[in-house]
Amino acid sequence: MKLHELAHARTGDKGDISNISVIAYRAEDWPLLQERVTEARVAAYLGHADPAVVTRYVLPQLQAMNFVIRGALTGGVTRSLALDAHGKCLASVLLEMEV
Amino acid sequence: MTIVRIGAGAGFQGDRIAPAVDLAERGNLDFLVFECLAERTIALAQQARLKTPEAGFDPLLARRLRAVLPGCVRNGTRIVTNMGAANPQGAAACAARVARDLGLSVKIAAVMGDDVVDRIGPFGLEETGQPAADLGARLVSANAYIGCRGIVAALDAGADIVICGRASDPALFLAPLVHRFGWAMDDWDRLGRGTLVGHMLECAAQVTGGYFADPGRKSVPDLANIGFPLAEVSEDGNAVLTKLPGTGGVVSRATCTEQLLYEIHDPARYLQPDVVADFSRVQITEIGPDRVALTGASGSAATGLLKVSVGYRDGWLGEGQISYAGAQCVARGELALGLLQERLSICGDRIAEARGDLIGWNAIAPGVTRRAMDLPEVRLRYAARCLDQDTAQQVAEEVESLYLCGPAAGGGVSRQVREIIGIAAALMPADLVPVRFEMTEVSHETA
Numbered sequence: 001m002k003l004h005e006l007a008h009a010r011t012g013d014k015g016d017i018s019n020i021s022v023i024a025y026r027a028e029d030w031p032l033l034q035e036r037v038t039e040a041r042v043a044a045y046l047g048h049a050d051p052a053v054v055t056r057y058v059l060p061q062l063q064a065m066n067f068v069i070r071g072a073l074t075g076g077v078t079r080s081l082a083l084d085a086h087g088k089c090l091a092s093v094l095l096e097m098e099v
Numbered sequence: 100m101t102i103v104r105i106g107a108g109a110g111f112q113g114d115r116i117a118p119a120v121d122l123a124e125r126g127n128l129d130f131l132v133f134e135c136l137a138e139r140t141i142a143l144a145q146q147a148r149l150k151t152p153e154a155g156f157d158p159l160l161a162r163r164l165r166a167v168l169p170g171c172v173r174n175g176t177r178i179v180t181n182m183g184a185a186n187p188q189g190a191a192a193c194a195a196r197v198a199r200d201l202g203l204s205v206k207i208a209a210v211m212g213d214d215v216v217d218r219i220g221p222f223g224l225e226e227t228g229q230p231a232a233d234l235g236a237r238l239v240s241a242n243a244y245i246g247c248r249g250i251v252a253a254l255d256a257g258a259d260i261v262i263c264g265r266a267s268d269p270a271l272f273l274a275p276l277v278h279r280f281g282w283a284m285d286d287w288d289r290l291g292r293g294t295l296v297g298h299m300l301e302c303a304a305q306v307t308g309g310y311f312a313d314p315g316r317k318s319v320p321d322l323a324n325i326g327f328p329l330a331e332v333s334e335d336g337n338a339v340l341t342k343l344p345g346t347g348g349v350v351s352r353a354t355c356t357e358q359l360l361y362e363i364h365d366p367a368r369y370l371q372p373d374v375v376a377d378f379s380r381v382q383i384t385e386i387g388p389d390r391v392a393l394t395g396a397s398g399s400a401a402t403g404l405l406k407v408s409v410g411y412r413d414g415w416l417g418e419g420q421i422s423y424a425g426a427q428c429v430a431r432g433e434l435a436l437g438l439l440q441e442r443l444s445i446c447g448d449r450i451a452e453a454r455g456d457l458i459g460w461n462a463i464a465p466g467v468t469r470r471a472m473d474l475p476e477v478r479l480r481y482a483a484r485c486l487d488q489d490t491a492q493q494v495a496e497e498v499e500s501l502y503l504c505g506p507a508a509g510g511g512v513s514r515q516v517r518e519i520i521g522i523a524a525a526l527m528p529a530d531l532v533p534v535r536f537e538m539t540e541v542s543h544e545t546a
Contacts, residue, residue: 008317008353010310012362015138015524016226021360023353047466057366062383066360074454078139078522079413081454081482083462093464 004095006033011091018072018087020094024063033065034058036099042067045097046090067094103279105272105296106329108167108178109133110303112140112157116166118304118327121343123170126329130275131171133163133180134268134301141265142410142520144184145240155186156193156262164197164260172203172259179250179271183262185240187211190262191539198541205541208253210263212534215407215527216241224409224523231409231525239520240410243527246372246401248284249534250274256538265408267372269297272330280334290374291398292336295381298369299340299358299393303327306340306358308348321347330393337394339386350389359383372405372529374398404526413521414451414484417491419498419514420458423506424476431506432457432479438505439481442497449490453483479509484519491516 003009003022006029012019022037024030043051046069057066073087074080084090106128108119112135122131135157148155157163160182171178183190191209198205219241220232231238242265251274253261261274273293276282282289299306307328308319319325326346332338342350359378363369367379375398382395423431436455443450456462458478481498485491495514502512 004316008313008357010357010361012360014362014364015522017364019360019362019364021357023356023360025353045467046464055364057364057379059360059366059379059381061380062356062359064356064360066363066366068364076522079484079519081416081452081484083456083458083480089463093467096467 001099002095003037003097003099006099007095009091009095011088013073013077013086016071016073016076018069018090020067020069020091022065022067022094027063030060030063032099037065041097042094046094101334103130103276103332104128104329105130105132105275105300105332107132107134107300107303107327109135109163110301110305111135111137112159114303116163118325118346119163120166120170121346122327122329123167123174123176126343127174128176128329129279131167131176131178132271132300133178133182134271136181136184136265138408138522139410139520141184141242141408142240142522144186145410148185153189156184156190157182160190160193161197164194165201168197168201168203172205177254177258177275178260179275181263181266181271183209183264185214185264187262187264188537191537194260194262195539195541199543202543203541204543205259206257207260207262207539207541208256208258208536210249210253210261210534210536212249212532213242213245213263213265215243215532218527218531219407219409219525222407222525222527224525226523234411237412238409239412241407243405243407243532244372245405245532245534246270247274247277249536251278253536254278258538268301269294269371270373272297272300273373276332276336284373285400287374287398287400289336291376292396294369294371294374294376294398295378295393295396296330296332296336296338299355300328300330302358302361304348305361306354307342307350308354311354311357317353319349323347336396337392339390339392341390350391352383352385352391355383355391355393370402372401374401403529405529405532407525407527409523409525410520411523413519414486415488415491415516416482416519417485417494417516418480418482419495419512420478420480421498421501421509422476422478422511423509428474428477429457429460432477434506435479435501435509436481438501439497443483443494446490446493449486450494451484451486453481455479455481488516
């Protein structure tokens with residue numbers, strides 16, 4: 001099952017740090033999301049060799065989690081050479097992850 | 100019970116004007132706030148001001164004010180904005196001209212003090228650990244994210260329009276609440292809740308269904324006519340978020356939860372100049388159609404340090420794109436990327452960093468495992484950060500030369516060359532950043 005079947009997501013950026021929220025559509029899927037969508041899995045899926053660059057914060061009352069990824073934006077929006085320098089598309093990329 | 104109605108008139112510099120006019124005309128608002136300043140905008144504005152001393156504020160200021168001011172004056176709606184960018188005084192003069200042209204009487208305040216370029220030298224940059232002074236002549240600008248105090252003082256003095264430069268985005272919304280409710284500046288929980296209101300509103304349509312629609316999964320009605328949000332704020336700082344009847348879009352628990360975490364790191368510690376806000380226990384409750392209650396935010400004492408955004412010249416970008424289609428389009432794109440690398444190796448270290456992508460194949464998330472598939476088309480994009488303009492030009496020209504000297508059937512070249520303004524961050528004690536305002540009064544005598 002893909003993550004997008006259980007959750008929606010939004011990306012934000014500050015400097016070279018990207019944050020991706022992952023929010024359950026249904027409260028009953030929250031325990032599964034918490035178990036399967038971990039810092040280590042998100043880091044590996046997005047191609048970060050060091051899992052320590054990812055920190056997860058959880059807001060159980062909203063069935064939401066927030067992934068903060070340091071060094072994710074090749075220098076940040078003002079100097080990155082990337083097409084999507086903000087990393088706006090990363091939420092959609094993450095939603096393709098298998099859970 | 101007093102309710103303050105506060106609306107978002109813009110979430111970025113290029114935002115639509117019509118939804119703000121709608122809020123000004125029939126929003127019954129106390130305050131309309133325009134957030135128009137991104138990380139890099141103020142450095143670009145500083146460069147504009149160096150060329151032309153009366154420039155350096157938002158070029159859309161006059162257009163926006165001309166559109167909303169009649170409704171705002173008629174309805175007693177006061178305006179707060181950071182469209183002053185690198186020149187709040189110049190912006191106030193421009194606003195005064197607009198008011199005179201329209202025959203309206205208003206008091207306009209310019210809030211100053213965020214420009215700390217004369218003081219930034221000894222402070223270390225987070226990115227490099229080196230003092231800002233090491234940037235030498237490359238330093239363009241340094242602006243502190245000031246809090247709400249200067250804006251509050253201007254509102255207390257009766258300003259109808261308050262124009263600042265760099266302020267924290269939520270502070271633009273927190274200020275009218277502090278002014279109207281008389282919140283103490285150490286009432287951390289109320290400041291935290293007011294910060295939440297600002298955070299939810301500052302990106303305008305991003306909480307009313309913009310940046311949200313995903314066909315089949317998350318539907319948004321009438322996205323073409325999306326309305327901008329407003330909050331009905333109570334004295335305790337809790338609020339109801341909504342939009343005007345008849346506008347497109349949606350305000351729901353889902354749109355609000357996405358915006359709650361937008362550009363947030365630790366939700367329990369959202370660092371702001373006036374407060375450390377805590378969003379970790381926020382409750383988001385749908386209480387009616389397009390009506391969502393926000394409760395449960397809190398706060399603790401501010402750190403006493405302000406974030407400073409430091410702009411510096413960071414070389415030149417040379418970029419070009421070309422498309423390939425049909426069978427083997429990925430192979431031809433990769434052949435072209437190899438050619439560019441070979442041809443541009445002559446530039447040596449005048450190219451500091453380069454990147455080649457095939458849009459449609461690997462441009463967005465190159466590190467992510469992908470399925471092999473037959474793509475009908477790809478677009479090559481090659482971008483390089485160069486030490487000088489000539490090298491950047493050479494990069495762009497090499498991409499264009501692929502028309503005749505590259506793989507088969509490449510089409511639709513585009514290219515650009517521009518100076519790169521990088522942004523770094525530093526922290527500065529707030530007591531080194533005094534804030535003041537200047538008031539301009541425009542009186543119109545009615546015949």
